Amino acid sequence: MSREQVLVNAAWVEAHSNDPRVVLVEVDEDVSAYDRGHIPGAVRLDWKSELQDPVIRDFVDKGQFEQLLSTKGIANDDTVVLYGGNNNWFAAYAYWYFSLYGHGDVRLLDGGRKKWELDSRELTSEVTPRPATTYTAGEPRTDIRAFREEVIAAIGEKVLIDVRSPGEFSGLLLAPAHLPQEQSQRAGHIPTAKNIPWARTANEDGTFRSDEQLTALYTEAGVDLSAEIIAYCRIGERSAHTWFALHELLGLAGVKNYDGSWTEYGSLVGVPIEKGA
Amino acid sequence: MARETVIQGVVVREGEPVSTGYARLLDEGGDFTAEVPLSATGQFRFFARPGQWTVRALVPGASGERRVVARQGEPVDAQVEVTA
Numbered sequence: 001m002s003r004e005q006v007l008v009n010a011a012w013v014e015a016h017s018n019d020p021r022v023v024l025v026e027v028d029e030d031v032s033a034y035d036r037g038h039i040p041g042a043v044r045l046d047w048k049s050e051l052q053d054p055v056i057r058d059f060v061d062k063g064q065f066e067q068l069l070s071t072k073g074i075a076n077d078d079t080v081v082l083y084g085g086n087n088n089w090f091a092a093y094a095y096w097y098f099s100l101y102g103h104g105d106v107r108l109l110d111g112g113r114k115k116w117e118l119d120s121r122e123l124t125s126e127v128t129p130r131p132a133t134t135y136t137a138g139e140p141r142t143d144i145r146a147f148r149e150e151v152i153a154a155i156g157e158k159v160l161i162d163v164r165s166p167g168e169f170s171g172l173l174l175a176p177a178h179l180p181q182e183q184s185q186r187a188g189h190i191p192t193a194k195n196i197p198w199a200r201t202a203n204e205d206g207t208f209r210s211d212e213q214l215t216a217l218y219t220e221a222g223v224d225l226s227a228e229i230i231a232y233c234r235i236g237e238r239s240a241h242t243w244f245a246l247h248e249l250l251g252l253a254g255v256k257n258y259d260g261s262w263t264e265y266g267s268l269v270g271v272p273i274e275k276g277a
Numbered sequence: 278m279a280r281e282t283v284i285q286g287v288v289v290r291e292g293e294p295v296s297t298g299y300a301r302l303l304d305e306g307g308d309f310t311a312e313v314p315l316s317a318t319g320q321f322r323f324f325a326r327p328g329q330w331t332v333r334a335l336v337p338g339a340s341g342e343r344r345v346v347a348r349q350g351e352p353v354d355a356q357v358e359v360t361a
Contacts, residue, residue, distance in 0.1 A: 120337045165310050172326055176311050199309030
């Protein structure tokens, strides 16, 4: 996997604006952003109501994912280009999700919605309909998703990267500073985890740092990039962004995203927690 | 758990609110902490622990920043001027 195969820029998107095999998909935390304006031709994915099971805390299953993509007009052989707000957090989460269900060609728009807006590129409120497809998903991959038992067993054994802000890592906050403080029962971090905030992988405009800068970031923080790595955050979306940097951009096979993240771990009974920097 | 306080304000360019852009909250060490899109009237709002912060604004073709001190129970109102 190379950077060119997983990350596209605005010029690439504009050059493929009339390509019926390229589907732009906007994924936001603020789902009203799409209505106010989106890249022409883009379809919307709601990370919460469409990608999460409505009852239990988990993904939609294979059948639900197939139905969702079929309804959205996304075919198995389409090139899916994901983008969104929050520096592509939720787009990266959806990327990981598409990877988990085995989509062939999925990419991120570098810089996401922010860079597109800051460059004053075209946005439209017009919705372009796409005819329904019959999408077939693969069995969910287990090599890129970590569950709680594996995370507890990884303490002191594998590399744990906590990508939240220093305030969340140290236990001063439970959520990012622009969101209400809610969710887990306890604050702090998983013992032995290194705090390497997701933001250090990105430039101010939301684009990813270069491979050389990313490698330097992790190695200088003491991460053995040949080891097995598990990334986590609060709900799994910022850690999907770091998973993308490590697994897709740097091509490290042994990297998993723990999507249960702190909202699960910080509510488990009896597990060890560390506080402080 | 530190109780959060509020840092809010408006981003202006040549005295007028900017409706497209982003406000970033950076901690004392300059590390990114949060980011929000500006409202249609150029406003932003963060929940943050008391302390020294920098609000950095990015808008098409311009940017700017302002240092603020947030104290418990005293919401901060800040105007951030952006220039090309």
